[in-house]
Amino acid sequence: MNGQYLDFEKPIIDLEKKIRDMKDFASGESIELIREIQLLEKRRDRLQEEIYSRLTRWQRVQLARHPLRPHSMDYISLLSTDFVELHGDRNFRDDKAVIGGFGKIDGKPVLFIGQQKGRDTKQNLYHNFGMMHPEGYRKALRLMQLASRFKRPIVILIDTPGAFPGIGAEERGQAEAIARNLREMSRLKVPIIISVVGEGASGGALGIGIGDRVLMLENSWYSVISPEGCAAILWRDSSRASQAAEALRLTAFDLIELKVIDRIIPEPLGGAHRNNKESADILKREILKDIEELSLFSVEELRRKRIEKFRNMGVFLKENHLFPDKEIGTDT
Amino acid sequence: MEWFKKTKGGPLPQQKKEIPNGLWTKCESCGEIIYVKELEKALWVCHSCNFHFRIKSKDYIELLLDEGVLEEFDRELVSTDPLKFKDSKKYPDRIRDSRNKTGLNDAVTAGIGKIDGKEISFAVMDFGFIGGSMGSVVGEKIARAIERSLERKIPLVIVSCSGGARMQEGILSLMQMAKTSALLALLYEANIPFISVLTNPTTAGVMASYASLGDVVIAEPKALLGFAGPRVIQQTISQELPPGFQSSEFFLEHGFLDKVVERKNLKKTISLLLDYLTPQGS
Ligand SMILES: [Zn+2]
Numbered sequence: 001m002n003g004q005y006l007d008f009e010k011p012i013i014d015l016e017k018k019i020r021d022m023k024d025f026a027s028g029e030s031i032e033l034i035r036e037i038q039l040l041e042k043r044r045d046r047l048q049e050e051i052y053s054r055l056t057r058w059q060r061v062q063l064a065r066h067p068l069r070p071h072s073m074d075y076i077s078l079l080s081t082d083f084v085e086l087h088g089d090r091n092f093r094d095d096k097a098v099i100g101g102f103g104k105i106d107g108k109p110v111l112f113i114g115q116q117k118g119r120d121t122k123q124n125l126y127h128n129f130g131m132m133h134p135e136g137y138r139k140a141l142r143l144m145q146l147a148s149r150f151k152r153p154i155v156i157l158i159d160t161p162g163a164f165p166g167i168g169a170e171e172r173g174q175a176e177a178i179a180r181n182l183r184e185m186s187r188l189k190v191p192i193i194i195s196v197v198g199e200g201a202s203g204g205a206l207g208i209g210i211g212d213r214v215l216m217l218e219n220s221w222y223s224v225i226s227p228e229g230c231a232a233i234l235w236r237d238s239s240r241a242s243q244a245a246e247a248l249r250l251t252a253f254d255l256i257e258l259k260v261i262d263r264i265i266p267e268p269l270g271g272a273h274r275n276n277k278e279s280a281d282i283l284k285r286e287i288l289k290d291i292e293e294l295s296l297f298s299v300e301e302l303r304r305k306r307i308e309k310f311r312n313m314g315v316f317l318k319e320n321h322l323f324p325d326k327e328i329g330t331d332t
Numbered sequence: 333m334e335w336f337k338k339t340k341g342g343p344l345p346q347q348k349k350e351i352p353n354g355l356w357t358k359c360e361s362c363g364e365i366i367y368v369k370e371l372e373k374a375l376w377v378c379h380s381c382n383f384h385f386r387i388k389s390k391d392y393i394e395l396l397l398d399e400g401v402l403e404e405f406d407r408e409l410v411s412t413d414p415l416k417f418k419d420s421k422k423y424p425d426r427i428r429d430s431r432n433k434t435g436l437n438d439a440v441t442a443g444i445g446k447i448d449g450k451e452i453s454f455a456v457m458d459f460g461f462i463g464g465s466m467g468s469v470v471g472e473k474i475a476r477a478i479e480r481s482l483e484r485k486i487p488l489v490i491v492s493c494s495g496g497a498r499m500q501e502g503i504l505s506l507m508q509m510a511k512t513s514a515l516l517a518l519l520y521e522a523n524i525p526f527i528s529v530l531t532n533p534t535t536a537g538v539m540a541s542y543a544s545l546g547d548v549v550i551a552e553p554k555a556l557l558g559f560a561g562p563r564v565i566q567q568t569i570s571q572e573l574p575p576g577f578q579s580s581e582f583f584l585e586h587g588f589l590d591k592v593v594e595r596k597n598l599k600k601t602i603s604l605l606l607d608y609l610t611p612q613g614s
Contacts, residue, residue, distance in 0.1 A: 224499060225497075313507040
C-alpha cells in the first residue's frame with residue numbers, strides 16, 4: 001500500500017500515467033504517437049484483465065478497504081435523490097458510524113441505512129471508522145421500524161471492520177443491541193435488501209444484516225471474524241492475515257458457494273473505486289430489481305420467507321451410529 | 333469481533349479444570365483449599381468466596397430437571413468441515429478430539445424435560461467442547477429446541493456457556509446467530525416464555541444472539557459476559573479495564589440482566605418464573 005493505490009495496482013497506475021503523459025505531449029497530430037498510445041492502452045487492458053481475473057482472497061480484502069473505495073454515503077448520493085438524513089436512537093446519542101434516512105431511487109421512496117467510514121483521519125474519528133456502538137444499532141432499528149410502519153422498503157449498505165469493542169459499548173449492551181436487531185429485523189413488514197459494499201466483519205455487520213435479499217459487491221468481504229483477528233488467534237500474529245483470509249473463505253464467491261448470499265454485484269474492472277458512478281448504477285439496478293420482486297409478496301409471505309432463509313443456513317451431518325457415552329472422570 | 337479468544341489473566345478467573353487425584357482442590361478465585369466432596373455437595377461453589385466453578389452440561393441437567401432426566405433430541409447431529417479449515421489442527425480432528433474428551437457430539441445438548449412438573453424445551457451448552465463455540469450443529473440444535481417450544485407450546489430454557497461463534501466454520505457460524513434469533517421472533521410473537529440462563533463465560537456470538545433474547549435473562553454470579561473479549565477491548569482502547577468489568581454484576585448494574593442467581597437457587601427461580609409467565613387457564 002502506497003498512498004492511494006495498492007501494490008498490485010501499481011503496474012496499471014504506472015501505465016496509465018505514462019498514457020496520460022503521452023497524450024499531453026501528443027497534443028499535435030503525430031500518428032506515430034497515437035499508435036504508441038493505442039498500444040499502451042491495449043497493454044493496460046490486458047494487464048488489468050490478467051490481474052483482476054485471478055485476485056486472491058487477500059487482494060479482494062485490500063480492495064474492500066481501498067482508500068478510494070466508495071463509501072455508503074457516496075452510493076446514497078449517487079443512486080438516490082432527495083435524501084433526508086435522520087439522526088439518533090432517542091435514548092443516548094447519535095452514532096455517526098451509521099447513517100440513516102429516506103431517499104428516492106428512481107422516484108421510489110426507501111429507507112437507507114449505511115455504515116459510514118471516513119476518507120481521512122478527521123472523518124474517520126468522526127465516524128469511528130464505521131464501528132458502531134449499541135446506540136448505532138438502536139438508531140438503525142428505530143428507523144427501520146419507522147419504515148416498516150410507513151411501508152417503505154429498506155436498503156442497507158454494510159461496510160464495517162466490526163462493532164466497536166470498548167467500555168461504553170459494553171456498558172450500554174453491545175451484545176443486547178445486536179441480538180435485538182437480529183430478532184426485530186426478522187419481524188419487519190417491508191422488503192429489506194442488504195448489500196455488503198466493503199467490509200462485513202462479524203456481528204458488527206450482521207447486526208444490520210437480516211434481510212430478504214443479501215447481496216455482495218464483487219470485491220467485498222463478509223466473515224465471522226476479520227482476517228487479522230483470525231490470524232491473531234490462530235498464530236498469535238496478525239501479519240498473517242493473508243493466510244487467514246484464505247482459510248476463512250470470506251469473498252462473495254465463497255459466500256455464494258456456502259449459500260449465505262443471493263447474488264454477487266459486479267464492479268467495474270479494477271474495483272468499484274475505478275468508477276464510482278458506474279458502481280452505483282449497477283448497485284441501483286440490482287436494488288430496484290429486488291424491490292420490484294419483493295413487493296409482490298404479502299407481508300406474511302415476506303416474513304415467513306425471510307425467517308426460513310436464515311433458518312436453513314448451516315451445514316451438518318446426521319450420524320447413524322451414535323457416539324458412545326464416555327465416562328471421563330471429574331474434570332469439572 | 334473476537335469470538336473465540338480465551339483471555340489470559342482477565343478480570344475474572346478462568347478456571348482450568350484439573351482436579352488432582354487428591355481429595356482437595358484449590359479455589360481459583362480466592363485460593364482456598366477445599367475438600368472436593370464438600371465442593372461437590374455445594375454444587376461446585378466455593379464456600380469461602382462464592383466463586384462458581386464451571387460445571388458440565390450434564391451437571392445442569394442433573395441440577396435443573398426433575399429426576400435429572402432429559403429426553404434428548406438431535407444427538408445424531410455432527411459437524412462437518414464446510415470450509416476445509418486448516419490451522420494447527422484440522423477441524424475434523426479438533427471435533428473428534430473434543431468428542432473423545434467430552435463424550436458429547438457437539439457443544440449443546442437439547443431435549444424435553446420437566447422443572448417441578450412443568451414441561452419445557454431445554455438446551456444446555458458445554459464449554460468443554462471447543463469452548464462452547466457455536467457452529468452449524470449448535471445453531472441447528474438451538475433452532476430445533478425453539479421449534480419444539482413452538483410446536484408443543486411449552487416454555488424454552490437455555491443455559492449458555494460459550495466463547496462465541498466457531499471460527500472454523502467461518503461465515504456459517506455467524507449465520508447461526510441470525511438463524512436462532514429469527515426463530516426466536518416467532519416464539520416472541522407466540523407469547524411462549526423463554527428464560528435465558530448465562531454461565532461463565534457467555535460472550536460474543538452467543539451473547540449477541542439467543543442468550544440476550546430471553547424474556548427473562550438471569551446469570552450465575554461473577555460470570556464473564558459481554559460482546560467483545562476483555563483483551564480485545566484493552567488492546568483497542570489501550571486503557572486498564574475497571575475491576576469487575578463484564579461480570580454478571582456489572583451487567584446487572586447496567587440493566588442487561590434481570591437477576592444474578594446463585595447456582596443453588598437456579599431451579600427454584602426458573603420454576604417460579606415459569607409460573608409467572610404461563611398464562612392463566614392454560
Ligand atoms: Zn473461593
